[in-house]
Amino acid sequence: MDYAYCGKSGLQLPIISLGLWHNFGFINDYKEAREMIIRAFEKGVTHFDLANNYGPPPGSAESNFGKILQENLASHRDEMIISSKAGHLMWDGPYGDGSSRKYLMASINQSLKRTGLEYFDIFYSHRYDPKTPVEETMQALVDIVHQGKALYVGISKYPPLQARQAMNYLKERDVPCLIFQDKYSMLHRKPEEEILDLADEFGSGFIAFSPLAQGVLTDKYLNGIPVDSRAAEPTGFLQKGQVTTALVEKVKRLNDLAKQRGQTMAEMALAWALRDNRVTSLIVGARNTDQLNKNLQVLQNLFFTPDELLQIDEILDGATLG
Numbered sequence: 001m002d003y004a005y006c007g008k009s010g011l012q013l014p015i016i017s018l019g020l021w022h023n024f025g026f027i028n029d030y031k032e033a034r035e036m037i038i039r040a041f042e043k044g045v046t047h048f049d050l051a052n053n054y055g056p057p058p059g060s061a062e063s064n065f066g067k068i069l070q071e072n073l074a075s076h077r078d079e080m081i082i083s084s085k086a087g088h089l090m091w092d093g094p095y096g097d098g099s100s101r102k103y104l105m106a107s108i109n110q111s112l113k114r115t116g117l118e119y120f121d122i123f124y125s126h127r128y129d130p131k132t133p134v135e136e137t138m139q140a141l142v143d144i145v146h147q148g149k150a151l152y153v154g155i156s157k158y159p160p161l162q163a164r165q166a167m168n169y170l171k172e173r174d175v176p177c178l179i180f181q182d183k184y185s186m187l188h189r190k191p192e193e194e195i196l197d198l199a200d201e202f203g204s205g206f207i208a209f210s211p212l213a214q215g216v217l218t219d220k221y222l223n224g225i226p227v228d229s230r231a232a233e234p235t236g237f238l239q240k241g242q243v244t245t246a247l248v249e250k251v252k253r254l255n256d257l258a259k260q261r262g263q264t265m266a267e268m269a270l271a272w273a274l275r276d277n278r279v280t281s282l283i284v285g286a287r288n289t290d291q292l293n294k295n296l297q298v299l300q301n302l303f304f305t306p307d308e309l310l311q312i313d314e315i316l317d318g319a320t321l322g
């Protein structure tokens with residue numbers, strides 16, 4: 001595994017991190033989840049990304065992770081970076097959603113209890129909440145650090161204007177924003193417009209989520225929608241209708257280029273997202289250990305020629321996963 005310093009901090013992250021959004025809840029295969037976490041750690045994936053609401057049911061990914069950690073990796077706690085977040089709907093009533101101090105403080109206590117951890121390495125405000133002053137949310141993050149419940153803090157999916165306000169607030173209180181987490185892949189390039197520059201300006205790292213566009217940037221959908229795929233599930237954030245013929249045609253052409261580079265489509269998509277050194281790490285998701293192992297092969301070829309990058313831009317031609 002390669003490690004990169006997170007912005008101007010002294011914290012190094014593996015360039016590939018593992019996310020527990022899908023496949024780690026009580027509805028999933030516990031043995032497979034345990035296998036993925038243990039194998040990932042053995043391969044140097046020291047960073048595991050959680051959120052209060054990951055499951056399903058919400059909270060169960062944290063519970064499962066805590067159990068797996070206690071039963072298999074407890075003595076390795078200090079070799080790991082474990083993050084969690086609060087910001088999306090978690091419990092009923094006005095205090096289980098958004099970004100109020102009340103929600104963040106209650107949520108981190110619940111997350112610590114579920115995981116059995118004494119502290120999180122990174123705690124995020126999961127999203128900007130237009131109904132809560134940025135200052136209130138950021139002061140909650142500052143206090144969370146002062147209370148020893150998290151070592152570092154980050155923000156996720158904030159629009160550039162509010163991200164700047166948040167980073168300024170944190171900087172002025174000597175609890176710098178360690179990291180910005182946002183969606184970033186060949187099919188979602190918005191962070192290139194402002195966020196990567198902003199993170200760099202504040203000395204924050206940047207960590208990309210859904211770098212494989214939830215599986216679309218693999219060879220999975222080249223011949224239709226397989227039963228064992230995210231797009232085949234009736235609910236969720238990747239729907240069949242998003243995997244259009246036009247998009248699949250582009251991925252086919254990208255897949256040909258990946259072959260010329262001696263890589264799989266997934267490996268090339270990950271290497272591409274890491275080509276900018278402002279990107280500290282990618283949070284990948286995986287259905288099983290096989291997918292994870294395959295994706296870690298990306299480390300063998302991270303280099304692109306200018307011509308390859310040009311070809312990728314031409315093929316994409318501004319395409320996004322709608």
Ligand SMILES: NC(=O)c1ccc[n+]([C@@H]2O[C@H](COP(=O)([O-])OP(=O)(O)OC[C@H]3O[C@@H](n4cnc5c(N)ncnc54)[C@H](OP(=O)(O)O)[C@@H]3O)[C@@H](O)[C@H]2O)c1
Pocket residue numbers: 018019020021022049050126156157181182208209210211212213214215216218219220228229230231266283284285286287291292294295
């Ligand atoms: N901050 C936020 O708001 C936010 C939002 C979303 C995610 N995240 C974080 O980012 C993490 C990653 O998100 P993601 O799961 O969407 O990432 P992703 O890496 O883009 O997608 C992962 C999915 O792609 C498919 N896949 C992966 N490797 C494959 C391979 N080699 N061959 C074929 N298919 C493959 C699998 O889906 P199949 O099930 O189809 O096999 C897998 O579950 C999450 O777990 C979470 O920690 C954060």
